Amino acid sequence: MVSFRRGKILGTFKITDEEEYSLEFLKLLKEHGIALDPSDEGVVLWEGEGYMVRSCGTTDQKHIIEFFNEGEKKVTVILRKDFPHHPKKIEVVGTAEVGEMLGWSSKKVSVYRQRGKLPPPLSELKMGPVWNKDDIERWGLARGIIKKVINFC
Numbered sequence: 001m002v003s004f005r006r007g008k009i010l011g012t013f014k015i016t017d018e019e020e021y022s023l024e025f026l027k028l029l030k031e032h033g034i035a036l037d038p039s040d041e042g043v044v045l046w047e048g049e050g051y052m053v054r055s056c057g058t059t060d061q062k063h064i065i066e067f068f069n070e071g072e073k074k075v076t077v078i079l080r081k082d083f084p085h086h087p088k089k090i091e092v093v094g095t096a097e098v099g100e101m102l103g104w105s106s107k108k109v110s111v112y113r114q115r116g117k118l119p120p121p122l123s124e125l126k127m128g129p130v131w132n133k134d135d136i137e138r139w140g141l142a143r144g145i146i147k148k149v150i151n152f153c
Contacts, residue, residue, distance in 0.1 A: 007065065007078040007079050007080030007081070008078065008079045008080075009076065009077070009078050010028055010029070010031075010032050010034075010064075010077045010078065010079050011028045011031075011076075011077055012074060012075065012076045012077070013025075013028065013074070013075055014072075014073055014074055015073050015074070015075060016073065024075070025066065025075065025077065028077055029064070029077075032079070034058050034060075034062075034064070034079065035058060035059045035060075036056055036057070036058055036059070036064070037056070037057040037058055037059050039057075040056050040057035041056070042054055042055060042056030042057075043055055043056075045065075050069065050070045050071045051067070051068060051069050051070060051071075052066075052068045052070075053065065053066065053067055053068070054066045054068070058079075062079055062080060062081055063079070063080045063081070064077060064078070064079060064080075065077070065078040065079075065080060090122070090132050090133075090134075091132070091133040091134070092122060092130040092131065092132065092133065093130065093131055093132075093133045093136060094127065094128055094129070094130050094131075095109045095110060095113075095128050095129065097133075098118075098131060098136050101133075101136055101137065101140060101146065102136070102140050102145050102146065103145070113129060118131070118136075118139065119131060119132075119135040119136065119139050
């Protein structure tokens, strides 16, 4: 299941049948100092009778969402930090990093893992198990082992 968070509404504009709305779209982005990522062709996320939702990336690693309402001849443009067509990068951690995060020794991490008390690792490599860092943070927070995680991005 994908959860959606709101973004910053950059603007809404009306279009006519003769008008190419990409000019208005690019003008709106320019007003906000946003440049589209030329390597990201974008993707249609949803399409139905009378509406379309597209997403494309920007050069500063954010994403533009276009809501096109054909009935009202209106386009709403939203800027977001992320969106489902660009999966979030997973940061992996090994036993030593998990120990640092939880304030434990590597041996204690290994014992908890063997007893099935840690989240399951993403994979087992020759060097040992690796976990999704976010899974370990959530697990530690839920048990009061990690007191606070602050992400500024």
